[in-house]
Amino acid sequence: VAEHSKSPRYGFLIDASLCIDCRTCMVACSVENKVSMETTRIWIEETGITGSFPNLKRYTVPYHCMHCKDPSCVSACTVGALRRNDDGIVTYEQDICIGCRYCIYACPFEVPNYEWDEPLPLVVKCDMCAVRLGEGQQPACASTCPTGAIRFGKYEDMLEEAHRLINERPDKYVQHVYGEEENGGTATLYISPVPFEELGFPTVGATSTAYSNRLITEGTPMVAGAMLVGMTGIYLTIKHFRDEAARERREAEQEKAAAGVKEES
Amino acid sequence: MMAQKMLHELRTMPRFIYILVLIAGFGLTIGLYRMLVGLGDTTNLSKAFPWGIWISFDLAVVALSGGAFTLAALVYVFQFEDLHPATRPTVLAGLLGYSAVMVILLFDLGRWDRFYNVFLHPNLSSALFEVSWCIAAYSLILIYELSPVLLERSRWSRLLPTIKKYTVPIVIIGVILSTMHQSSLGTMFVIMSPRLHALWSSMLLPVFFLVSSFASGISLVIAGATVSYWLFGRSLKVKTIAKLGWFLPWILGFYLVLKFGELIIANELDLLFSSGVYSLLFWTELIVGIFTPMLLFAFKGARHSRVASLLGAFLVMGGVVLNRFDVTWFSMTPVSGEMYTPHWMEVAILLGVAAALITVYSLVARYFPVYEETASFKQRSEEPARLKQAAAGED
Numbered sequence: 001v002a003e004h005s006k007s008p009r010y011g012f013l014i015d016a017s018l019c020i021d022c023r024t025c026m027v028a029c030s031v032e033n034k035v036s037m038e039t040t041r042i043w044i045e046e047t048g049i050t051g052s053f054p055n056l057k058r059y060t061v062p063y064h065c066m067h068c069k070d071p072s073c074v075s076a077c078t079v080g081a082l083r084r085n086d087d088g089i090v091t092y093e094q095d096i097c098i099g100c101r102y103c104i105y106a107c108p109f110e111v112p113n114y115e116w117d118e119p120l121p122l123v124v125k126c127d128m129c130a131v132r133l134g135e136g137q138q139p140a141c142a143s144t145c146p147t148g149a150i151r152f153g154k155y156e157d158m159l160e161e162a163h164r165l166i167n168e169r170p171d172k173y174v175q176h177v178y179g180e181e182e183n184g185g186t187a188t189l190y191i192s193p194v195p196f197e198e199l200g201f202p203t204v205g206a207t208s209t210a211y212s213n214r215l216i217t218e219g220t221p222m223v224a225g226a227m228l229v230g231m232t233g234i235y236l237t238i239k240h241f242r243d244e245a246a247r248e249r250r251e252a253e254q255e256k257a258a259a260g261v262k263e264e265s
Numbered sequence: 266m267m268a269q270k271m272l273h274e275l276r277t278m279p280r281f282i283y284i285l286v287l288i289a290g291f292g293l294t295i296g297l298y299r300m301l302v303g304l305g306d307t308t309n310l311s312k313a314f315p316w317g318i319w320i321s322f323d324l325a326v327v328a329l330s331g332g333a334f335t336l337a338a339l340v341y342v343f344q345f346e347d348l349h350p351a352t353r354p355t356v357l358a359g360l361l362g363y364s365a366v367m368v369i370l371l372f373d374l375g376r377w378d379r380f381y382n383v384f385l386h387p388n389l390s391s392a393l394f395e396v397s398w399c400i401a402a403y404s405l406i407l408i409y410e411l412s413p414v415l416l417e418r419s420r421w422s423r424l425l426p427t428i429k430k431y432t433v434p435i436v437i438i439g440v441i442l443s444t445m446h447q448s449s450l451g452t453m454f455v456i457m458s459p460r461l462h463a464l465w466s467s468m469l470l471p472v473f474f475l476v477s478s479f480a481s482g483i484s485l486v487i488a489g490a491t492v493s494y495w496l497f498g499r500s501l502k503v504k505t506i507a508k509l510g511w512f513l514p515w516i517l518g519f520y521l522v523l524k525f526g527e528l529i530i531a532n533e534l535d536l537l538f539s540s541g542v543y544s545l546l547f548w549t550e551l552i553v554g555i556f557t558p559m560l561l562f563a564f565k566g567a568r569h570s571r572v573a574s575l576l577g578a579f580l581v582m583g584g585v586v587l588n589r590f591d592v593t594w595f596s597m598t599p600v601s602g603e604m605y606t607p608h609w610m611e612v613a614i615l616l617g618v619a620a621a622l623i624t625v626y627s628l629v630a631r632y633f634p635v636y637e638e639t640a641s642f643k644q645r646s647e648e649p650a651r652l653k654q655a656a657a658g659e660d
Contacts (some may be wrong), residue, residue, distance in 0.1 A: 098379055099376035213456040216452045223444075228441060234342055238345070
């Protein structure tokens, strides 16, 4: 049941302190992947305006698929349209999707988007620009971000860099790498100057919800087998006793009848 | 001649059938419109609430249809033969319930045009895969179980002995498939646990769903028999209904023990009073759907009264339906404060399918030998006096 999934090959490191809300990443993603800006694969989460005048603050951060090590959406998808590939990228095969939208509910990070206004809609989610990766390029969002808020590289490097940054500047960063533990660990990592809840990030436990799901779904065949044996057994046992009782009754009646015949003679 | 006969039939049809057909027609028209324009304009579904009232309805109907496998297990496996007359109406209700669920699901699927991918691309760890496969397979089994009703008076009746011969193994497979999908519907929400309020979220959800489907299924049999007694004069004997009612306090009691046991172990008892609306919903489920009917069906007098057992059955069904709505809708934490209320078209489609369901049930119950126990008084219907006598003797 436990998924011994490989550590992801690639990772994002997204730094909320560097985002200036220019939305270049959203435009780049929309162009690269040919999705409308309404349902783009990347969007901006923010704290809203905080503090009191004149010391106002507002933090923003780009947000997209976390690419979990043990993704809940992959476990939930009815038809296996969502998969985690060997590089640790969670991909979506749009020709298989039946539109049940279970992935949208299952994702603890509230990531998958849906083309609500299409007559035949599809799920919209980040695939790390797999095509660009194949050509040796960075994902569109990372390569266009003007401030370097979105960085992309080897997962181990990104994780190391995240820890280096928050250790070096404990005054600047919250001491938490969001995504290191969340939902069993993810390939997308965040560091932030404000608590992640304030950015609107969901609080997610360290065990993937996919794990508790598998605990049950993968135990089901055993339950079914046990029921088959159990119910057949119950049926045969009850039938046996009932037949036995019927036979005894019949014999008793026959004896009685025989006794009756004897008396008459 | 034929047309005249049909016209006569139509005229003698109860008035409510016409109203139901109208509602069904309207709902299905809206349904076609939804198929053409997509979900955006016709529903209030959103990223925050990707599932709405349709899913709540589906889960409620599946739970109510649970009577079919509960009863099949009691009659064929545990061999409570005196319950046999209740199986036909229940299997019919089950089959129609599942058909309605499948129709609604087709409206719900974004890519309804390739629903068959469920069968071509199974994902074994998905609870929804398990639900859809089991429901599809189980519907075939329900058709098998129901086939004697449809074939009995036709020229295919010579198939009956063969069908009867394989009934027990087929029933056993049906019971397993039902157990699996009734519980998997609960499993579906385990993966969503971060979204579900703690009073409902639990690893035991599959067990809760299974046990409550026994109760709601049996209640539907009781309620259906009583209602059709008033509408068509065809029903089950009070003795059979009383016997069915006898099971309810046990099932409900077991559910109660499980539910509170889980809350105690998870150390969530304080939520019972501290969660505002959620506490209220939870207590409504418990008091209306469990405590009250449990007490009611514990009395022999109540079990033998058509009115009391109808009331009790409605309470249980109401409780289970509320439970399914709570799990699928009311207890879902809204993302970014976004709430969901259904679009009128969602409701119209739902009502349309529900109306079609009740229409077909009524028609089948009218023309086919669904209620065996009272079939005798249909045959005597040429003699109204004896009919009355029979009806009087019935109670």
